[in-house]
Amino acid sequence: MEDASTGSDSDYSNSWISWFLSSKGNEYFCEVEEDYILDRFNLTGLNTEVQHYSQALDLITDNLDDEIQDEFRGTLDVQARLLYGLIHARWIVTARGLAKMLEKYKKADFGRCPRVLCQSQPLLPVGLTDVPYEKSVKLYCGRCEDIYSPKSSRHGSIDGAYFGTSFPHLLFLVYPNLIPPKSGPVDFSANMRAGDVEGGRRNRRGREDQDPPADSMTEGFSTAAAALKADRYRPRIFGFQVHEIAKLQRWQEAVRDRQIARLEQLEENV
Ligand SMILES: [Zn+2]
Numbered sequence: 001m002e003d004a005s006t007g008s009d010s011d012y013s014n015s016w017i018s019w020f021l022s023s024k025g026n027e028y029f030c031e032v033e034e035d036y037i038l039d040r041f042n043l044t045g046l047n048t049e050v051q052h053y054s055q056a057l058d059l060i061t062d063n064l065d066d067e068i069q070d071e072f073r074g075t076l077d078v079q080a081r082l083l084y085g086l087i088h089a090r091w092i093v094t095a096r097g098l099a100k101m102l103e104k105y106k107k108a109d110f111g112r113c114p115r116v117l118c119q120s121q122p123l124l125p126v127g128l129t130d131v132p133y134e135k136s137v138k139l140y141c142g143r144c145e146d147i148y149s150p151k152s153s154r155h156g157s158i159d160g161a162y163f164g165t166s167f168p169h170l171l172f173l174v175y176p177n178l179i180p181p182k183s184g185p186v187d188f189s190a191n192m193r194a195g196d197v198e199g200g201r202r203n204r205r206g207r208e209d210q211d212p213p214a215d216s217m218t219e220g221f222s223t224a225a226a227a228l229k230a231d232r233y234r235p236r237i238f239g240f241q242v243h244e245i246a247k248l249q250r251w252q253e254a255v256r257d258r259q260i261a262r263l264e265q266l267e268e269n270v
Contacts, residue, residue: 025154030100056080085162113141124168127160140168143180224263
């Protein structure tokens with residue numbers, strides 16, 4: 001079925017994990033080392049989250065009895081994937097797990113930021129919740145500090161809980177030299193905004209038929225309302241906001257609030 005495996009036949013048939021990792025759509029996952037899985041301490045509490053826990057564990061560690069009926073294998077496979085995902089979320093925030101994900105990040109296995117100004121910054125997977133079956137995985141950009149949905153639907157349907165809410169922020173905490181440069185965040189963004197406004201004015205003067213704010217106004221669309229609605233992503237490590245980013249976000253939100261107030265004033269005056 002999967003011909004991507006370059007290992008020998010026995011490798012392929014003997015290891016559930018290598019089969020799982022080589023399956024299409026599972027490219028975001030890294031290999032959880034077997035001794036981590038076999039240390040029951042690391043799996044504390046997972047027996048209440050996964051049905052047929054011990055058989056699912058046997059399946060992913062290749063210790064499952066061959067006599068298990070085929071119809072049960074289907075159910076068991078779903079539970080094994082869930083169990084592997086939940087173990088994976090714990091593993092990638094350990095030192096060895098972070099190092100494995102770092103290799104994938106360097107190869108841009110998780111894709112690149114679609115925002116032009118981020119200049120193809122590689123992304124990192126992140127969950128919006130640590131509870132399974134709630135939210136699919138998102139991709140975090142360390143440069144614009146925003147999150148994006150994966151391009152492919154195969155990746156878009158992966159459970160975010162298999163990566164967890166802390167992973168990318170912990171990676172940057174452990175490897176601070178990898179934090180992408182922002183070219184001086186405060187001044188840079190202030191300059192960009194001033195530049196945008198200047199350019200907009202020039203355009204309007206030059207081409208009177210193209211006046212975007214007026215156009216959108218006729219459709220009953222309020223820029224201020226749209227800006228107010230936009231939710232911001234808040235990086236957290238084990239539920240706590242990341243200090244430096246939180247500080248920057250407070251400043252950015254103050255700027256945004258001022259901008260919204262200006263927009264509201266402009267819209268009132270139309
Ligand atoms: Zn970005």
